[in-house]
Amino acid sequence: MPELPEVEVLVRHLDPLLRGKRIRGVTVGRAKIVRPETSATLADRLVGATFGATTRRAKYLLFDLRHGTRSEPFSVVGHLGMTGRMFLQPASAPLPKHTAVSIDLGEQRFVFEDQRCFGRFNLDRAPLAELGPEPLSDDFTADAFSEALGRSSQAVKVKLLDQSLVAGIGNIYASEALFLAGISPLRRARSLGREEIGRLRDRVREVLADAIRFGGSVPLDWSGAGKGHALFYYGAKETGPATRSAEERFAVYGRDGEPCTRCSGEVVRCVQAGRSTFHCPRCQLA
Numbered sequence: 001m002p003e004l005p006e007v008e009v010l011v012r013h014l015d016p017l018l019r020g021k022r023i024r025g026v027t028v029g030r031a032k033i034v035r036p037e038t039s040a041t042l043a044d045r046l047v048g049a050t051f052g053a054t055t056r057r058a059k060y061l062l063f064d065l066r067h068g069t070r071s072e073p074f075s076v077v078g079h080l081g082m083t084g085r086m087f088l089q090p091a092s093a094p095l096p097k098h099t100a101v102s103i104d105l106g107e108q109r110f111v112f113e114d115q116r117c118f119g120r121f122n123l124d125r126a127p128l129a130e131l132g133p134e135p136l137s138d139d140f141t142a143d144a145f146s147e148a149l150g151r152s153s154q155a156v157k158v159k160l161l162d163q164s165l166v167a168g169i170g171n172i173y174a175s176e177a178l179f180l181a182g183i184s185p186l187r188r189a190r191s192l193g194r195e196e197i198g199r200l201r202d203r204v205r206e207v208l209a210d211a212i213r214f215g216g217s218v219p220l221d222w223s224g225a226g227k228g229h230a231l232f233y234y235g236a237k238e239t240g241p242a243t244r245s246a247e248e249r250f251a252v253y254g255r256d257g258e259p260c261t262r263c264s265g266e267v268v269r270c271v272q273a274g275r276s277t278f279h280c281p282r283c284q285l286a
């Protein structure tokens, strides 16, 4: 599943490619993806509009659009779900089998492909209102983080995935940040001391920034099934040099049974709230 760094890398890739391009047509292949819009209402709103900036909020992609300079700008809200991919391809190339939305830009097409169909591409901004601060912004302060964690009796790992606490942290980077901070994922959020919370905040930011830097440096193939997955499945056992080097960057994620990189103890996997957690019980005392 794509996490914040993958979405950020994708946004930086798409922004210059889409900016200034005019939408000539919209074809919806999976109606579920554009709800509450229908294929017709989405096309009606989008055709004729020109792309402005493409930005990110948590794991959402925001595509700014406007019809001429005198009209009000508006945004399409996109989300990759579990298996979504977005890329540009030549207009003459055949569309992928699981094309959810295809946007005609003239010589090129902007394609949203989504095999499992958990993604979204519509005009509904409601989900954005429920999001907590961006982890890489100045809004994510140790004070706010401390206040939110202090109220919770949930395990800190589970709480880190709460998008209203801090937006965009997913399963991979929650395990990684807790390992780097030396904090057990099993501890209750409110048991963390002030210094630990400050450390965890810093490691969350560090692990995400590192992944974005890394993702931006990987040579990617944005089209073509399988090959393109190198970006979105950093942790998956895909073949290919880009994915392998990505996996090697994880300290604990997906490394259960392997020796800890710090103490040589064994990394263990457990399940919290239905999701896998990886940690070193020696370096991260409960």
Ligand SMILES: [Zn+2]
Pocket: 260, 261, 262, 263, 264, 265, 280, 281, 282, 283, 284
């Ligand atoms: Zn260890």
